[in-house]
Amino acid sequence: MNDTVVARPVLDGARVQGGGAFDGFVRSGTTIELKAFTGTTGDQGGFAIPREIDAQIDAVLKNASPIRGIANVVQVGSAGYRKLVTTGGTPSGWAAETDARPMSGTPTFVEIAPPMGELYANPSASQAMLDDALFDVEAWLAGEIAAEFAKAEGQAFVNGNGVNRPRGFMQSPTAATNDATRAFGTLQHLPTGTAGDFGANGAERLIDLVQALRAPYRQGATFVMNAATAARIRKFKTSDGQFLWQPSLVSGQPATLLGYPVVEAEDMPDVAAGSNAVAFGNFRMGYLIAERTETSVLRDPYSNKPFVTFYATKRVGGCVSNSEAIKLLKFAAG
Structure with missing residues (x-):
């Protein structure tokens, strides 16, 4: 070199x-x-952004891109990231002291390869702004990049089609069958019993959704929905008049529903006939985000004078890594 x-x-x-x-x-x-x-x-x-600015961007992304804040984020060195997931444990059995021990089954592995794409932003500033000593160039650049990246990420982690971008968890196939019989990679949906509505007792439907997630996954589970759906659920009450929704009493902490945090993701669908408007699951175990650690920036002062354009790129991928860890509430009759 x-x-x-x-x-x-x-x-x-x-x-x-x-x-x-x-x-x-x-x-x-x-x-x-x-x-x-x-x-x-x-x-x-390309020039790598210094570590201090990169950390600032990541912090803003975590706040503005809700799925990033609850998913499993791994740093990779190339675009060819692979992860092995076992779909079954090693079977065992009981035997007397002198009984024969026949061969038991072996675990099955599935390879997960999150689709990756290049996330980019093209913020611009005039040269006069850059020359102003009172203007915080680094804070502006980090903020502009974070805003653009968070908007694109928020959509991709929920509804991305997996073509040159992450595959969102809402793009996974769904079935009403339980974990024991459902194919790997297929999420379970629970119908509300009424097309486009929660039915006679919305609180019971939410309880069914929570209990459909097996106990090991409920530790650290989170509700995900958009603001319109949250507004409807916030009005649900128990038989004695208590609200199911508990607003946060501490700044920066999410509200809780049935004892679990609620994250608002505006890219989640509205309540409508056949929509999966509410998700509940352990996204740390169920959704994988793979990204390159470096954000590169190219400075272009020539193409759009008198403005200076900064072309920032970062490779990001994502997909469902454990289809048992995320459940969906489907607003359908069956």
Whole structure:
């Protein structure tokens, strides 16, 4: 690898005002150090965002992209991530002291390969804004990228079709059969008994949904729905007049329903005939997000003068990893 050193300011200056290396790159395009695998270098290479800014983006993404906050997020080094999932334990049996021990069954493995795509954002700023010493360039850039990424991620983790993007959990096939007989990769849905409505007793339907999830998965389980569905459920009461919905008493903590946290995801469908408008499950065990750790940025001051465009990319994938860990409430007669 050839190193072409043009200038080398202090490399830990991502937070240093006025002299940071990345700050200089964002404001004026100053080249710090170029790495290339060939003998030639150019101005078309990507620059990794410093760790401090990358962490800031991840924090905003977790807050703005609700599924990311409850799913299993893994950092990968390439786009070819694979995960093995066992669909059954090792069978065992009882025997007397002198009985023969016949061969028992062996566990079955399924390979999970989350579909991946390149998430990108194209924020722009005028050169005058970048030249203003009072303007926090790094905070602006991180905020712009996080807002764009969170919007795209929120949709993909719920309804993504898996083509050059994650496959959302709502795109998985569903069946009314239980875990013992349902095919791997198929989520279980529980019909409400009434098309487009909760039926005579919505509270009982929610209890059925909770209890359909086996006990090992209920530890850490979460309700997922959009705001319109949450507004309807918040009005449900028990026979003695108590609300099922318990608002949070601590800032930053989610409200609870039947003792479980509620996460609002605006990409979830509304209550309608045949829709799966409420999800309940342990998303940490049921949904996998795989992403490259680096967010790369290209600075383009030429294409749209007097604006400077920053082209940011990050590879993200996702899919259901355990179809037993997520259940859906289907608003249908059967």
